[in-house]
Structure formats: C-alpha cells, structure tokens
Amino acid sequence: MEPKKRILILGGGFAGVDCTRMLEKYFQNRDEIEITLVSDDNFLLFTPMLPQVASGTVTPRHIVMPLRSLCKKSRIYELVIRDIDPVNKHVTLEGTPEKRGVRIHYDYLVIALGSETNFFGLQNVEKHSFTMKTLADALSLRNRLIDMLEQAENETREELKQRLLTFVVVGGGFAGVETAGEINDFLHDALNYYHNINKVDINVIIIEALSSILPGFNKKLVKFAHNKLEKNGIKILLDTIVSSFDGKIVIVKKSAKSTSTVKSKISIPSYTLVWAAGVTPVEIIKKSIFKTMKGQIIVNEFLEIPNFSGVFAIGDCSRFDESINKSYPPTAQLAEAHAKLAAYNIKQIINNNEKKKFEYNWKGQSAIIGKRSGITEVMGCTVTGFLAWLIWINYYLSKMPNLEKRLRVWLDWNIDLFFRRDISRYGFKRNVLKEYQELDEVDDVW
Numbered sequence: 164m165e166p167k168k169r170i171l172i173l174g175g176g177f178a179g180v181d182c183t184r185m186l187e188k189y190f191q192n193r194d195e196i197e198i199t200l201v202s203d204d205n206f207l208l209f210t211p212m213l214p215q216v217a218s219g220t221v222t223p224r225h226i227v228m229p230l231r232s233l234c235k236k237s238r239i240y241e242l243v244i245r246d247i248d249p250v251n252k253h254v255t256l257e258g259t260p261e262k263r264g265v266r267i268h269y270d271y272l273v274i275a276l277g278s279e280t281n282f283f284g285l286q287n288v289e290k291h292s293f294t295m296k297t298l299a300d301a302l303s304l305r306n307r308l309i310d311m312l313e314q315a316e317n318e319t320r321e322e323l324k325q326r327l328l329t330f331v332v333v334g335g336g337f338a339g340v341e342t343a344g345e346i347n348d349f350l351h352d353a354l355n356y357y358h359n360i361n362k363v364d365i366n367v368i369i370i371e372a373l374s375s376i377l378p379g380f381n382k383k384l385v386k387f388a389h390n391k392l393e394k395n396g397i398k399i400l401l402d403t404i405v406s407s408f409d410g411k412i413v414i415v416k417k418s419a420k421s422t423s424t425v426k427s428k429i430s431i432p433s434y435t436l437v438w439a440a441g442v443t444p445v446e447i448i449k450k451s452i453f454k455t456m457k458g459q460i461i462v463n464e465f466l467e468i469p470n471f472s473g474v475f476a477i478g479d480c481s482r483f484d485e486s487i488n489k490s491y492p493p494t495a496q497l498a499e500a501h502a503k504l505a506a507y508n509i510k511q512i513i514n515n516n517e518k519k520k521f522e523y524n525w526k527g528q529s530a531i532i533g534k535r536s537g538i539t540e541v542m543g544c545t546v547t548g549f550l551a552w553l554i555w556i557n558y559y560l561s562k563m564p565n566l567e568k569r570l571r572v573w574l575d576w577n578i579d580l581f582f583r584r585d586i587s588r589y590g591f592k593r594n595v596l597k598e599y600q601e602l603d604e605v606d607d608v609w
C-alpha cells in the first residue's frame with residue numbers, strides 16, 4: 164500500500180482555514196490524503212468585526228467560529244508552532260500541559276501564520292498601549308473604555324478628568340479608523356449613564372504618520388470619511404508620529420514630510436492609547452531559513468517558496484518576489500484568494516498536473532467610520548454614508564462561513580438599533596492604574 168500523503172497547514176486565520184476547507188473539498192473521497200491544521204487558537208477570528216466587539220455592538224462569541232466546525236475532515240492541533248524545518252520536512256509544536264513538544268512530518272506544507280502588531284521598536288509604547296488584533300485585545304479595550312468613564316464620572320480634578328477621557332488611536336488605516344469610530348460611538352452612547360460627563364469632555368484622536376487617513380482608498384471617499392469623522396467629534400492629526408507613551412502622556416512630533424511650521428514635540432495627556440499603526444510577520448517566520456523581505460516569506464507566482472517544492476506561504480505572512488510585479492495590501496480578501504490557489508496547486512501537484520499562477524481580481528474595499536456610516540468602492544463605483552455602511556455589513560455577513568454566527572451578528576446589529584450599549588465591564592482588568600492604588604493624596608468629595 165502506498166504511504167499516505169500528508170498536507171500540513173499552519174495558521175487558523177482566513178488563509179489557513181480557507182485553504183484547509185478547499186483541500187477537504189478536493190480530496191473528500193481520497194483516503195490516502197491526510198490533512199492537518201495547526202493553530203494556537205481553536206477558532207477562526209473574524210477580524211473586521213473586532214472594533215465592534217470593543218464597542219459592545221457585537222457579542223465576542225459571535226465573531227469566532229470553532230475550527231472543528233469549519234474543517235470537519237481534518238486533524239486539528241491547538242498548539243503553538245515553535246519551529247519549521249523545511250529541510251527535514253517537519254514542524255515542531257509546543258503547548259501540551261506537560262510541556263511536551265509534538266513533531267509533525269509533512270509532504271506538503273502551507274504556511275499561513277498571519278502577522279502581529281508592529282511597534283517599530285517603541286518599547287514604552289508597546290508596554291503601555293492597547294492593540295486590536297485578538298479577541299482579548301478587543302475585550303481589554305472595551306473594559307478600559309468603561310474603566311475610564313467610571314473614573315472620570317467622579318473625578319474632581321479637571322486635568323485628570325480630561326486625561327481619563329482622552330483616547331488616542333494611532334494609525335489611520337482601516338483598523339485604526341474603524342476602531343476610533345466605534346470607540347467614539349460607544350463613549351457617546353454610554354454618556355446616558357454618566358451624568359457628570361458631557362459630550363465635549365470626550366476626546367478621541369486619530370494620529371496618522373501619512374498626510375491622509377485610509378491610504379489606498381479613492382480620494383473622494385477619504386475626504387468624505389475625514390470630514391465625517393471630524394463632524395462626529397474625532398480629531399485627526401496627520402503627518403504626525405508618536406515617539407513615546409509612558410501610560411499617561413503621548414509624545415508626538417510632526418513627520419519629516421509635514422509642511423507644518425511646528426516641528427517640536429507635543430504632549431497629549433491620555434491614559435489610553437490604541438496602537439493600530441502597522442503589522443509585522445510573526446517571530447517564527449523572521450527566524451526561519453526562508454528568504455524573507457520585511458519579514459514576509461518570498462514566494463513565486465504559484466505561491467510556492469523557491470527551493471522548497473511543495474511548500475507554500477499565503478496571506479499576510481507572504482509576499483511575491485520583487486521580479487513579479489504584484490504587490491497588494493494585506494487583506495482578508497487577498498488571504499482568501501491565496502488560499503484558493505495554494506489548495507488548487509497542491510491538488511495539481513498530487514495529481515501530476517500543471518500548477519496555476521496567481522491572478523487577482525480586486526473587488527473593491529469598504530470601511531465603516533461610526534454612526535452607521537461608511538465608505539465603499541466597488542467595481543469603479545463609490546458609495547458613502549448609510550448605504551456604504553449597509554454594503555459593508557452585508558458584505559461581511561456574507562463572508563462569515565457559518566449561518567448561525569451570521570444570524571447572531573445580524574441580531575446584534577438590530578438590537579443595537581433599539582437599545583443602549585451595555586456598560587458592565589467583564590471580570591478582568593488590564594493595565595491597572597497603579598498610581599490610584601498608592602493614594603499620595605486624598606480628595607474630600609463628600
């Protein structure tokens with residue numbers, strides 16, 4: 164009997180899950196093919212809705228889908244990948260309760276390990292800021308917003324109250340803009356419960372190093388989004404770079420390209436900084452033997468890693484060789500297209516047929532900017548406002564791979580139309596404000 168052919172997929176994000184599902188379809192009646200998926204979480208996280216979890220519009224559980232329900236025919240390991248050895252064709256995993264390692268051998272490998280937050284070496288920012296990459300990040304941020312409102316409600320010192328109610332979001336890409344829009348909506352909605360805080364006390368600021376937010380979007384749409392965000396009370400600082408954050412004060416300076424005459428550093432008192440200013444590939448890829456550029460694995464037009472036949476890299480963690488003139492921003496849409504082609508090419512190799520090159524039909528893009536408004540670009544047409552928001556929600560609902568979750572998110576959005584946001588904080592805290600515990604001073608408030 165011929166030995167089984169083992170296909171191993173690393174990463175349970177959009178790219179890894181889509182690829183696994185396609186492979187399951189291709190090989191559904193082939194017992195000699197064994198498919199294994201490894202990820203450090205046992206669910207697929209629907210990242211475009213993370214900011215809505217932070218604002219409490221969508222229930223956390225509703226944007227995650229268990230890998231076992233999506234990839235029913237594959238073997239699944241919920242473990243951390245520690246090492247990829249493409250020479251000996253095995254991968255080492257870690258994370259069992261006894262701290263034993265697990266080694267998995269493969270014949271075909273798909274690396275879909277995504278990316279992590281890039282702090283560009285700003286260690287104090289990394290230490291004190293919030294991020295928006297995982298479900299825990301979104302929940303921590305929601306807790307922080309509620310914490311700040313609770314503290315500010317009874318704060319007697321004006322300058323401290325202002326600092327508590329200033330929320331800085333760094334990064335004007337769609338993760339940053341969507342997060343700022345959601346934070347702003349949540350805070351304003353929650354004010355119904357906080358009688359000592361006025362609308363004008365809330366200060367949400369977007370800081371972007373470039374001279375425009377939402378780079379890559381049509382200029383008309385960017386202008387609409389910029390004006391709308393400002394109309395909703397969000398301040399936008401362009402050509403501005405964050406240079407440090409100690410948990411209390413954000414230090415910013417104008418970028419070299421800025422035409423502003425103010426070049427000196429400015430400090431923004433704030434306890435809450437959300438860092439959405441960039442991503443970098445995961446550590447395990449950076450230290451692998453694969454050839455990388457800016458940390459991403461370089462692939463050929465078949466998405467295969469040169470010199471390692473049968474090994475593919477897809478999604479955020481890969482990029483085409485510079486000689487191939489195909490560079491796209493990392494999106495879920497692109498990860499999905501990569502996944503389809505990698506699965507197809509593995510099928511072709513196994514069946515001794517020709518592989519296909521990557522062709523990508525960009526379908527458009529969409530972002531929401533708060534207060535049920537958005538911007539959308541689709542097939543050369545541009546849409547703004549409520550209609551764009553409707554397109555966004557329908558598009559992303561249709562992308563959810565599971566009817567039950569689709570229905571639950573749809574219900575969340577509808578319930579949000581009629582009721583106030585819930586301001587109860589979940590039972591865990593992050594970045595507790597230690598200075599409040601030290602009690603240097605006591606205010607007489609009663």
Ligand SMILES: Cc1cc2nc3c(=O)[nH]c(=O)nc-3n(C[C@H](O)[C@H](O)[C@H](O)COP(=O)(O)OP(=O)(O)OC[C@H]3O[C@@H](n4cnc5c(N)ncnc54)[C@H](O)[C@@H]3O)c2cc1C
Pocket residue numbers: 173174175176177178179201202203204210211212213214242243244245275276277278295296337338445447477478479480493494495496497498529
């Ligand atoms: C807040 C936010 C909003 C976004 N909004 C949009 C949007 O509206 N539209 C859009 O197209 N894109 C959006 N994106 C980008 C989109 O999420 C990514 O482009 C997409 O997730 C890339 O898919 P991927 O599979 O390559 O990586 P990921 O989805 O990041 O998946 C990588 C997987 O690998 C796992 N992993 C990593 N390291 C290890 C390890 N050592 N061991 C085990 N497992 C590991 C991770 O846990 C994860 O499951 C958004 C991203 C964020 C953060």
